[in-house]
Amino acid sequence: MVRVQVPATTANLGPGFDCLGMALKFYNIVEMVRLPGGLVIEVHGEGVQDIARDESNVVYRAAMYLFKQVGFDPGGLRIRLINHIPVARGLGSSASAIVGGLMAANILSGNKLSCRELLNMASQLEGHPDNVAPALLGGIVISTTVEGEVRYVKIDPPPGLKVAVAIPDFHLNTRAAREVLPQHVSLADAVFNLGRVALLAAALQQGKLDLLATAMEDRLHQPYRASLVPGMKKVLAAARLAGARGVCLSGAGPSIIALADSNLELIARVMKDTFRESGIMARAMVLEPSPVGARALEIKTKPS
Ligand SMILES: Nc1ncnc2c1ncn2[C@@H]1O[C@H](COP(=O)(O)OP(=O)(O)OP(=O)(O)O)[C@@H](O)[C@H]1O
């Protein structure tokens, strides 16, 4: 039996579309046990109503993909999912499922793949590396893919930085949130994001939180997704007024995050209240960046 813990992640951080993400101290657990045959999937916590319990389950599919790549036949599997990360809310639930499935399967099949190989595989399965990289490695990760290889730099989160999150009570699937994006953008918008994402990476590395207000602005995805997240612009503005250093849509949305080093509870409450004024019920949380990524909590082997 193997039990792994995988953090939630917030991707993009504003301008870093598909290339920037941060792990959060908020975890899902994946337990995997080999059986003589068959598949049993148990789901606890978030996603009890929505998560598939058959062969289409994302954790199972990731695990089977890895077993096939390394030439290992697990027989059957029992998978127990203890979920805290809300599903399809922009907090990296699919990345946690992919990374959890790959890591558990790698351990069960004898640790044949390195962390780098797991990262490449996770990015291929997710389609982009920005959530899976911090889910696997922890911290803040800048990443891009070159011919299937993820190239990345990990940054330690600045001391004292925390994250206020408002999580609306509706799902927004990443696929739907990508369909509203244009295939082409203007040079002016590309340059707008280039300057900000470069500034953001440096500001996070050097702890220059006063730059976050500008550095977390975006023109590549948030303007197009506003129509999918009622109240988005008002919540972003209200969080800034309440003292946030920087604000953005979390991943593909609909959650919104605010980065700050003080007044986090107030900022979170203001975001939740502002969503409610737009007719959207939301829950609010204050989270810390997670400097560590996915890890095995327990490995039990059958006594011989
Ligand atoms: N714990 C889980 N176990 C298995 N599958 C999961 C789990 N959590 C999420 N999923 C799968 O991932 C899908 C949601 O992925 P999606 O990319 O739409 O949202 P997200 O990952 O939460 O958001 P984002 O990518 O914007 O951070 C679910 O519909 C489900 O198929």
Ligand SMILES: N[C@@H](CCO)C(=O)O
């Ligand atoms: N970069 C991704 C994150 C969500 O998977 C997006 O914004 O669509």
